Amino acid sequence: MTATVIFDFDGTLALGDGPLHAYAACVAAVAGVPGADDAYAAALARHEAGEGGFRDGYHAVQQTALDLGVAPDALQEGYVRSRALLAGPEAPIAPPAGLGDFLARLAEHAELVLVTNSPPIRIDEALEVLGAAPHLDRVVCSAGKPDGMPALVADALTRGPVLSVGDIYAYDLEPAARLGAATAAVGPASSAVAHLVTMAAPELPALYGDIEAWAAAASSRR
Template sequence: MTATIIFDFDGTVAVGNGPVLAYARFVAEVIGPGYLDAVAEVLQRHDLGAGRYRDGYDVVGSLARDRGVEEGVLNSAYALSRDILGKEEAAVEPAPGLITLLDSLDPSIHLELATNAPNSGVLELLDRWGIREKFSRLHFSVGKPSGLEPILRDALSRGPVLSIGDIYEFDLAPAAALGADTAFLGANATDRLPGEAAPTSTMRAHDLATLVPSIQTWATAALAQRPN
């Protein structure tokens, strides 16, 4: 039996709005004045838990579509922003608590990265942060939510699974449906509109650092299920 923890990348392993703002700047080359100010305003509200965008990329794309921008333009702008991921124009940093968590987990726990993003810049960042070797498998352009299901099924065939992410319908809903545990991060995990029910998750917090003890407890319990 092998316990597995599956991490999302953007907003989970890597945090910071640098890539999102880079994406917005490339879109702004088509839209023109006013768009970047609107993105900055809505993004600030989103980070505080106001509104119901999936993440910063959803903010940028939604505001652009409202202004008539076509999907092809958005796809090109997104690809350009990923090409500079981690550089000064699209800076990110490892989530607070991430390095501590990865260093504390038993080496027998299988760690995987599963993201809808391409691998552009990601491998370099993981190397720079000294954590690439922590992950047994790296999955890119997954096509969540449905694309996460085969990854989950494979992991569940080997033992308990915890899926960690900041977009419930992409990162966690497929895991919960298959019987895996879930850790929900970010503003949407903790800040709700009046009368709005929170999605069910095994654990939740605004940031990864807050969840480190809970994830460590989950890992200890998962290891205890191994046959002697």
């Protein structure tokens, strides 16, 4: 029996607003809509204040762009351009404190899998920057969450218990919980869904001990 811990990327292992602001800038450059920069900045400010009902910062930019008449293909082009900047000076990222050591300990008890909707553009470089690359057993890009999540979780469940860790309940956690997997919510919205998940905290390091304990217990089941 092999336990599996599935991690989300943006907002979970990769922290910081660098990629988000790169996305807004690239969409503005592609679309060429007057006043777009100010509109995106205002939307992000509303999101950071807990207003607007946005799923995350990317959703805030996306919805604002659509409201401005930006075509979906321009949004996609802007996103792809921004991912080419990932983990560089124009889209910096940082790991949660102690991430590398945590993953090294966790890997003793579970298979570690990254599942992200991001395309495979500079993901390897980003994982090196985060100190996560040596500890991940598998990386799944362009996962199509939430619709793509159930198949991945179901496959892992055939080998043993599963814990899914992420910052967006509907994308990272609800599909896993529906199949009987454990769930860990992190990030600013974690308190709002704490009653729906196995564990929750505003920052991933606060859950290191609980996640390690879950993995140790799960791997001991035979």
